[in-house]
Amino acid sequence: MRLLLAIANLVLICMLITACAEKPLNTIDSKNMPNLTNTSLHKDAPANIRDPLTISAIGDILIHKRVYTNAKTKSGYDFLPMLDQVKPYLTKSDITIANEETMIGGKELGLSGYPSFNSPKEVGEALKASGVDIVSIANNHSLDKGETGIRHAIKNWEDLGMMYTGAYKSRKDQQQIRVYKTPAQPSVAFLSYTYGTNGIKTPAGKSYLVNRINYSVIKSDINRAKKRADAIVISFHFGKQYHPLPTQEQKKLSQFAADQGVDVVIGHHPHVLQPLEWLTGKNGNKTLVAYSLGNFFSGQDAFQKRIGGMLTFDLVTTSNKKDPIQAEDPRFLITFVSSEGAYKYEVVPMASLKKYSGDYEETKKHLSQWMPELSFIN
Numbered sequence: 364m365r366l367l368l369a370i371a372n373l374v375l376i377c378m379l380i381t382a383c384a385e386k387p388l389n390t391i392d393s394k395n396m397p398n399l400t401n402t403s404l405h406k407d408a409p410a411n412i413r414d415p416l417t418i419s420a421i422g423d424i425l426i427h428k429r430v431y432t433n434a435k436t437k438s439g440y441d442f443l444p445m446l447d448q449v450k451p452y453l454t455k456s457d458i459t460i461a462n463e464e465t466m467i468g469g470k471e472l473g474l475s476g477y478p479s480f481n482s483p484k485e486v487g488e489a490l491k492a493s494g495v496d497i498v499s500i501a502n503n504h505s506l507d508k509g510e511t512g513i514r515h516a517i518k519n520w521e522d523l524g525m526m527y528t529g530a531y532k533s534r535k536d537q538q539q540i541r542v543y544k545t546p547a548q549p550s551v552a553f554l555s556y557t558y559g560t561n562g563i564k565t566p567a568g569k570s571y572l573v574n575r576i577n578y579s580v581i582k583s584d585i586n587r588a589k590k591r592a593d594a595i596v597i598s599f600h601f602g603k604q605y606h607p608l609p610t611q612e613q614k615k616l617s618q619f620a621a622d623q624g625v626d627v628v629i630g631h632h633p634h635v636l637q638p639l640e641w642l643t644g645k646n647g648n649k650t651l652v653a654y655s656l657g658n659f660f661s662g663q664d665a666f667q668k669r670i671g672g673m674l675t676f677d678l679v680t681t682s683n684k685k686d687p688i689q690a691e692d693p694r695f696l697i698t699f700v701s702s703e704g705a706y707k708y709e710v711v712p713m714a715s716l717k718k719y720s721g722d723y724e725e726t727k728k729h730l731s732q733w734m735p736e737l738s739f740i741n
């Protein structure tokens with residue numbers, strides 16, 4: 364986020380200049396940014412040694428009608444106070460990615476909640492203001508409002524200067540791998556795919572609208588991403604809802620990603636937290652896998668569906684030629700959607716809720732059962 368503040372300013376300026384208004388946000392290259400001070404510190408360092416890049420990932424943002432009704436103001440919607448307590452954590456990393464499960468088509472399309480969602484564009488504004496830099500938008504709800512919903516949502520993300528991945532406005536847009544690039548850190552590509560779209564078919568000839576899980580397509584996208592970036596973070600919308608452990612298919616697809624050299628797999632859809640795991644790819648590379656990050660911000664009321672979190676890790680340069688960039692030091696902030704404050708849906712660090720300390724300890728054990736070294740952010 365530190366760096367992204369500068370990038371956001373640049374994007375805003377860019378949006379005011381007609382000449383570059385058409386330029387898609389597929390690559391954010393900070394090379395030309397004069398206010399990135401850390402560059403000069405490393406100008407003598409060997410080209411292959413980079414500073415670590417810290418990335419945070421949060422789970423499902425699922426805006427039910429009861430959530431946006433609660434956020435209503437005289438002139439629109441304000442979700443910012445609901446994220447206020449987690450904002451200091453979300454802004455800490457270089458890059459924060461969220462799974463935006465409901466499309467922000469905006470009120471022109473008619474707002475709606477479950478089962479066919481369309482969310483206010485203010486959700487995007489609040490995420491951006493709270494520290495989110497990238498949204499993964501390949502979900503089972505991507506086509507809830509059809510092609511129009513996707514187009515409106517993408518327009519709203521573009522107006523905000525936010526990078527989106529997983530759903531696209533054209534074939535050309537889909538083919539442009541999203542990459543974050545800075546002079547001193549590893550560059551990273553963000554890919555995203557969903558198992559399906561609740562039975563809603565993609566309009567004929569427009570498969571670019573939503574990326575679907577397809578092993579050969581994923582393999583070819585990973586190969587293209589490798590040419591553009593040092594590291595790859597891939598989001599999968601998969602698994603069984605409300606299951607605390609990953610399915611065989613989640614394991615198989617994550618292993619496939621590891622075998623292709625992906626550095627980090629971020630899973631979502633089950634709406635509950637699943638354990639983290641290290642996988643070893645066929646070339647001996649290490650892959651950090653979060654099978655499900657649970658709900659981060661939703662109106663789902665059941666206790667386990669209120670628990671979610673933020674995974675943070677560093678991408679570091681190694682001397683291992685077979686695995687030159689590795690995810691290291693995974694750490695987890697467990698969050699809870701509280702209904703006890705001024706707002707009925709308020710995301711708070713779970714450790715701050717003393718009455719749930721037993722559940723908090725259980726959640727820590729559950730998440731770290733296959734990764735004993737996983738640490739927790741309080």
Ligand SMILES: [Zn+2]
Pocket residue numbers: 464502503504600631632633
């Ligand atoms: Zn889902």
